[in-house]
Amino acid sequence: MKNKSDLAESDSTEEVSFKRKRGFRLMGLNLNADGAVKGFFGGNAYLAILFLLFICIFLFKSAIGFIPGYRTELAEARISGIEAANHINYQLVGYDALYTKINQAFINERRDRFGDLETVVPIYEELESIVDDKLEDEVDEYTELDDGDKKEASALALKESIKNASAKLSREALLKKIKARLPETDTISDEAYARALIYAEQYALNDYETPDEISRIPAMINEQMGGFYKAVEAIKHSDDDLRQIYASIEKKSQVTYRTISNNRKNQESIDELSKNIESLDTDPSNKRDSTRSAAMTKRIAELKPKIVDIDTAENIKFVYNEISKHDAAADKMISEFQVGVDLLAKAEVKTEKSEILIKESSRLFDELKEISNERKSLLAEWNHEKPVTLWNSVTAFFFGADWKTGSDRQNLYGLMPLFTGSLLISLVAMLFAVPLAIGAAIYVNQFATKREAGFLKPGIEFIQAIPSVVLGLFGVLVVAGLLQGLSECGWLSWVPGFPIQDRLNVLLAGILLAFMACPTIFTLAEDALNNVPKAYTEASLAMGANKLQTALKIVVPASLSGIVAAIMLGFGRVIGETMVVLLVAGNKARIPDLSNGIGVIGESVHTMTGIIAQEYGEVEPGVLHWKALFMVGLVLFLISLSINSVCQRVIAKRSK
Amino acid sequence: MKLKTFKTVATTLTASLVLIGSAVAEKIEIKGSDTLGAKLVPQLKAEYLKANPSLTIDILAQGSGHAFSNLVAGTANIGMSSRMVKDKELDNFASKGKDLIEHVAAYDMIAVIVNEKNPVKKLSLKQIEGIFTGSITDWSEVGGKAGAISVYTRNTSSGTYKSFSGLAMSKKDYGDKCQKLEGNQPICTEVSKNENGIGYVGLAYAKGDDYKTVKVDGVSPKISKISKYPLARKLYYYTVGEPKGEVAKLLTWMTTSEAANKIVAKIGFVPTPVAEAAMKKDAASE
Numbered sequence: 052m053k054n055k056s057d058l059a060e061s062d063s064t065e066e067v068s069f070k071r072k073r074g075f076r077l078m079g080l081n082l083n084a085d086g087a088v089k090g091f092f093g094g095n096a097y098l099a100i101l102f103l104l105f106i107c108i109f110l111f112k113s114a115i116g117f118i119p120g121y122r123t124e125l126a127e128a129r130i131s132g133i134e135a136a137n138h139i140n141y142q143l144v145g146y147d148a149l150y151t152k153i154n155q156a157f158i159n160e161r162r163d164r165f166g167d168l169e170t171v172v173p174i175y176e177e178l179e180s181i182v183d184d185k186l187e188d189e190v191d192e193y194t195e196l197d198d199g200d201k202k203e204a205s206a207l208a209l210k211e212s213i214k215n216a217s218a219k220l221s222r223e224a225l226l227k228k229i230k231a232r233l234p235e236t237d238t239i240s241d242e243a244y245a246r247a248l249i250y251a252e253q254y255a256l257n258d259y260e261t262p263d264e265i266s267r268i269p270a271m272i273n274e275q276m277g278g279f280y281k282a283v284e285a286i287k288h289s290d291d292d293l294r295q296i297y298a299s300i301e302k303k304s305q306v307t308y309r310t311i312s313n314n315r316k317n318q319e320s321i322d323e324l325s326k327n328i329e330s331l332d333t334d335p336s337n338k339r340d341s342t343r344s345a346a347m348t349k350r351i352a353e354l355k356p357k358i359v360d361i362d363t364a365e366n367i368k369f370v371y372n373e374i375s376k377h378d379a380a381a382d383k384m385i386s387e388f389q390v391g392v393d394l395l396a397k398a399e400v401k402t403e404k405s406e407i408l409i410k411e412s413s414r415l416f417d418e419l420k421e422i423s424n425e426r427k428s429l430l431a432e433w434n435h436e437k438p439v440t441l442w443n444s445v446t447a448f449f450f451g452a453d454w455k456t457g458s459d460r461q462n463l464y465g466l467m468p469l470f471t472g473s474l475l476i477s478l479v480a481m482l483f484a485v486p487l488a489i490g491a492a493i494y495v496n497q498f499a500t501k502r503e504a505g506f507l508k509p510g511i512e513f514i515q516a517i518p519s520v521v522l523g524l525f526g527v528l529v530v531a532g533l534l535q536g537l538s539e540c541g542w543l544s545w546v547p548g549f550p551i552q553d554r555l556n557v558l559l560a561g562i563l564l565a566f567m568a569c570p571t572i573f574t575l576a577e578d579a580l581n582n583v584p585k586a587y588t589e590a591s592l593a594m595g596a597n598k599l600q601t602a603l604k605i606v607v608p609a610s611l612s613g614i615v616a617a618i619m620l621g622f623g624r625v626i627g628e629t630m631v632v633l634l635v636a637g638n639k640a641r642i643p644d645l646s647n648g649i650g651v652i653g654e655s656v657h658t659m660t661g662i663i664a665q666e667y668g669e670v671e672p673g674v675l676h677w678k679a680l681f682m683v684g685l686v687l688f689l690i691s692l693s694i695n696s697v698c699q700r701v702i703a704k705r706s707k
Numbered sequence: 708m709k710l711k712t713f714k715t716v717a718t719t720l721t722a723s724l725v726l727i728g729s730a731v732a733e734k735i736e737i738k739g740s741d742t743l744g745a746k747l748v749p750q751l752k753a754e755y756l757k758a759n760p761s762l763t764i765d766i767l768a769q770g771s772g773h774a775f776s777n778l779v780a781g782t783a784n785i786g787m788s789s790r791m792v793k794d795k796e797l798d799n800f801a802s803k804g805k806d807l808i809e810h811v812a813a814y815d816m817i818a819v820i821v822n823e824k825n826p827v828k829k830l831s832l833k834q835i836e837g838i839f840t841g842s843i844t845d846w847s848e849v850g851g852k853a854g855a856i857s858v859y860t861r862n863t864s865s866g867t868y869k870s871f872s873g874l875a876m877s878k879k880d881y882g883d884k885c886q887k888l889e890g891n892q893p894i895c896t897e898v899s900k901n902e903n904g905i906g907y908v909g910l911a912y913a914k915g916d917d918y919k920t921v922k923v924d925g926v927s928p929k930i931s932k933i934s935k936y937p938l939a940r941k942l943y944y945y946t947v948g949e950p951k952g953e954v955a956k957l958l959t960w961m962t963t964s965e966a967a968n969k970i971v972a973k974i975g976f977v978p979t980p981v982a983e984a985a986m987k988k989d990a991a992s993e
Contacts, residue, residue: 147842158847172850176828183927232826232852261925320798327802343804350801404853457863459878468883527893532900553857554901555886633889638862641883655886665862665887668770671795 107688114685117678121464122444124312124675128461130363130435131307132300132370138426138433139297142381145419146290146388149412153395156408157276157283162233163402165272171243171250172268173232177225178217178251179261185216190255210252217248282394289387292380300373303366305460310361317354324351367435374430381423392416448682454640454657456666456676464679466686468640472557472656475643476632477625479561479652480568484625485618487565488572492614495573496580497602508577515570523634526563527555531635534559538653548653555637558652563635564625572621579613580606616698623694627687629660636661659683733953734763738777739787740866741890742909743812743942744768747974748787751961754970762953771866778947779803784954786945787812789866800947810944810958814977817871817938818913818920818928820895822902827851829922832937835875838905841882846903859894859906862887871907874938875923907938911975930972933982934989942976 128134162169182190186209193209196202222239229236253262273280324347331344392413400406451465491511495504531554538549548558583606591601607614637655640662645651663680670677737748744766752764767773774786775796792807800807819835821827827849830838837843838856847853860881861868872878888894894906899917910928913920920928926935933939950958961967968978 144841148844151842151844151848154848155845155853159853162847173826180828228826231824232850234852259925316794320795324798324802343802346801346804346806350798354798453883455880455883457868458880459872460880527896535900552855552903553886554897638887639884640887657887665889666864668772668864670864671772671793674795 110681110685110688114678114681117464117675117682118441118444118448120675120678121448122439122441123315124462125444125447126439127308127311127315129437129439130367131311132304132367132435133308133461134435135370135374135430135433136297136301136304138430139293139300139377142384142419142423142426143290143294143297145415145422146293146384149388149415149419150286150290152408152412152415153283153286153391156400156405156412157279159408160279160400160402160405161272161276162235165275168243168268168272169233170229170236170239171246172265173229174225174239174244174247175250175265177220177228178213178247179254181216181220182213182251182255183259186212186255190259193256194258206256209255213252213255214248217251278394278398279400282391282398284391285394286388286391289384289391293377293384296373296376296380300370303369303373307361307363307366308461310359311363314358314361317357321351321354324354370435374433377430378427381427385420385423388416388419448679452642454662456679462676464676464682466659466683468642469657469659469662469683470686471642472636473626473632473658473660475557475651475656476560476564476636476658477622479557480564480625481618481622483562483565484568484572484621488569488621489576489614489618491569492573492576492580492617493602493607496577497606498598511573512570514566517567519567519628519630520634522563522567523631526559526631526635530563531555531559534562547649548647548651551653553637553639553653553655555635556653556655557636557643560632560636561652563631564628567628567631568621568625571624572617575617575620576610576614579610579617582613583609612701612704616701619694619698619701623691623698626694627660627691629664632658633661633664638665659687733761734765735785735954735957736765736767736777736783737785737787738767738769738783739774739945740771740789740942741768742789742815742867742911743787746911747813747971747976748961750970750974751967754966755957755960762957764957770864772864774945775799775807778807778945779805781947784946785950785958788943788945789815789940790869791943792945805947808946808949810946810962811979812942812944812962813971813979814933814982815940815942816910816913816928816933816936816977817867817874817907817940818910819875819905819907819923819938820898820913820918820920821905822898823917823919824902825851825919827921829925832875832924835923836877836879839871839876839881839885840879841884844884854903857897857901857904858882858885859897859904860885860887861891861894861907862889865890867891867907867909870940871938874940875907909975910977913975930977930981931985933977934985939977939982 189209189212193202193205196205222244226236226239229239250262250265254260328344328347395409400409448464449466451463452467453463453465454468455461455463491507495507495511499507535551535554537543538546538551543549551558587605587609588601591605592598596604636658638657638661639655640657643651643654643656647654663684666676667680670680737744737752745768748766748768752766756762756764767777768787771788771790774783774788775792777783778786779796779799792809797807819830825846827846830849834843834849838849839858839860841858843849844856845853846856860871872881886897888897888906891908891912894908895912895915895918898904898906899915913928923937926932926937928936928938944958944961946954946958949955962979968980971978972981
């Protein structure tokens with residue numbers, strides 16, 4: 052009883068102390084201590100919003116100039132004819148991809164048939180490197196000598212020491228080295244060795260000049276390859292005409308393009324400098340700084356002659372003239388290629404590998420025909436005066452398939468390779484992270500004893516404290532090697548994409564990012580599970596369901612919206628991660644080849660975050676490239692923003 | 708992002724901590740390229756300070772672009788760059804009424820490296836162009852063991868990226884299968900761990916475990932071959948106006964003195980006098 056009255060008493064004294072205090076009244080505002088504290092907290096909250104707004108404005112402001120700027124560059128590329136060159140280049144790239152396959156098949160076959168003769172070249176190169184490494188002083192000494200008896204004697208001595216030095220390398224060791232190159236070699240014939248030795252001597256005596264015979268050996272073998280060689284030769288030269296047209300259009304259009312864009316840039320510089328001079332002149336607070344304006348005037352005088360007249364009409368006439376020859380050249384390429392393919396079909400092929408390559412190339416040949424026809428019709432329609440609209444520039448950014456910067460030809464800013472890379476990595480990461488983190492959350496929340504939960508929960512949450520650069524380095528130096536080693540194990544070869552070729556790839560980045568996303572998903576999902584009213588669980592248990600049934604059929608469904616929100620926030624975390632992907636994704640700015648199916652996870656990709664971190668460093672502020680990076684940043688920002696707002700809606704729905 | 712920068716900053720910090728003990732008289736700030744600033748300039752500095760203990764030298768290596776932005780802002784006395792100044796940057800100097808002076812720091816050779824186990828010992832410039840533009844995709848095409856080539860390059864903001872495309876690829880675009888890495892060291896790491904890898908690095912990085920250089924057009928990247936090696940380039944120091952006082956003394960020492968040249972050669976660059984003598988000799992013999 053006494054206690055209660057004590058409590059009541061203390062309550063009443065507290066009430067007294069909370070009596071309204073009298074403060075200053077200023078302009079209708081009551082400024083007292085409480086108000087100040089409230090204002091301080093409120094101000095902090097609004098400051099965060101203000102900061103967010105500030106970031107938004109900054110991002111938009113920096114990025115917005117990109118669309119019209121890119122439009123100008125695209126228009127310049129069109130007027131100068133680079134676009135036409137690009138159409139031809141697509142065919143040539145296709146041709147290259149095809150030719151390299153056929154060439155590989157040929158080389159493989161050649162090695163199989165003429166192994167012994169072929170060994171002369173690698174043996175010679177081994178001996179050459181012995182001369183380089185061990186006998187450099189002697190050779191130099193010999194080279195310095197004037198012609199005469201002394202030189203001849205020295206030549207003999209040199210030959211002797213080459214022979215001795217070469218003999219130190221045992222035949223077994225040599226065979227091992229040759230085998231690394233020509234795996235089919237079984238023995239090294241004395242004949243081949245003797246020949247190689249003579250060539251090595253010539254190399255040393257002739258001031259490090261590789262004897263011509265060495266380059267003639269492959270030609271000799273080629274002659275003996277018969278039909279196969281004829282096929283390869285037919286294919287090898289089928290693109291000559293087309294390549295020539297490409298080269299001449301490229302040359303002319305590059306001149307036009309570079310001149311136009313340099314003129315524009317110089318004009319911009321001049322305008323800016325004159326504006327600076329003007330503001331120097333008119334600004335009364337600034338005492339006229341004569342050295343500065345003199346330097347600027349000097350620079351303007353330097354720049355003015357750099358703006359040169361160019362007859363674009365004349366240049367484009369030349370381009371059209373070349374284009375008129377294009378169809379014939381493209382047809383010639385295809386028909387000559389066809390001749391080669393027919394010869395190839397008749398040629399005798401012994402090795403399985405070559406056969407596979409040839410089959411593959413005949414499939415690719417059909418594709419090349421399609422590409423060629425498509426580009427032919429595009430070129431027929433092509434018109435350098437067709438205006439480039441703002442919309443063109445927008446689509447060129449969002450759907451462009453190439454991100455090429457620092458190019459001496461034409462910079463291309465296409466988001467697609469970066470976007471697909473980011474997306475692919477995030478999906479792989481979620482594939483690992485979701486089951487792990489959700490499973491862990493269910494276990495910790497529903498089944499773990501208090502002691503277990505006591506170390507599991509902080510343990511998992513601690514992962515968040517690992518700096519991402521540390522994780523990235525760990526990935527490059529440790530996990531990458533482990534993963535590659537694992538992928539080379541025979542018993543794992545059923546896994547799609549194994550064995551992986553690139554050490555740095557989507558899978559590696561996905562695994563590391565999954566590790567990073569785990570604590571985010573785990574914590575939020577665990578919270579969601581915790582928020583399920585106790586009554587649900589108790590009712591379920593009372594109805595006779597066991598613990599597992601209750602967890603999976605009652606608690607998880609009841610908290611599903613929270614779990615979904617957790618997963619989405621985890622996704623947002625992953626797609627925005629920079630340091631880890633920069634270090635381990637391999638940074639290959641190319642749309643992943645989805646024709647490999649799931650095998651695509653063994654490829655290297657580039658990401659939106661990675662490109663900003665990688666290229667921002669040395670871009671001068673304000674140029675188009677700089678703005679393009681901000682556009683990428685803006686896209687990232689919008690993705691994160693939409694993920695967050697969707698999450699908030701999902702959570703709001705649940706709490707209703 | 709720039710681990711090397713971090714390293715440099717760390718070494719600079721420790722070095723400057725040591726220096727705090729000595730009397731601080733004059734301070735010289737050197738900023739810019741990490742090709743120069745990661746190894747060479749810090750070692751030159753250490754040597755120079757032995758004779759001039761009262762001097763303070765700060766080095767910050769974040770990339771060639773920073774050389775010019777800092778020189779314009781007046782926050783550096785000397786800029787290091789692995790490329791020549793761009794037009795846009797010259798404009799900036801002009802609008803501040805400043806004059807930019809170029810000094811050749813040293814010659815560098817870009818070495819093409821492959822894995823130690825790769826039997827290929829030499830490549831022609833044409834083959835290198837084919838590999839880096841993506842038209843050659845298999846090692847068997849250049850006389851190696853069959854296997855798809857993995858190409859590693861510097862990233863697009865690097866001076867070396869541009870120099871290489873000019874020297875080795877007749878300014879053509881890199882193929883879209885290139886993996887762009889963050890510096891010389893990561894390229895060495897990847898090539899040393901991938902039997903089918905190929906990449907290029909500054910000569911200072913050309914010696915290492917598990918990878919080796921190849922001869923380009925029959926010439927190996929050795930200091931004695933500078934005049935014949937096709938992938939050689941210059942590295943620069945820049946100053947605003949003709950250097951004066953301590954800065955002038957330091958620059959002259961770094962570019963001409965015997966002791967400095969020894970360090971330059973030790974790190975793996977070619978000292979300017981050596982390179983120029985070799986070129987003169989070659990020009991005379993032709």
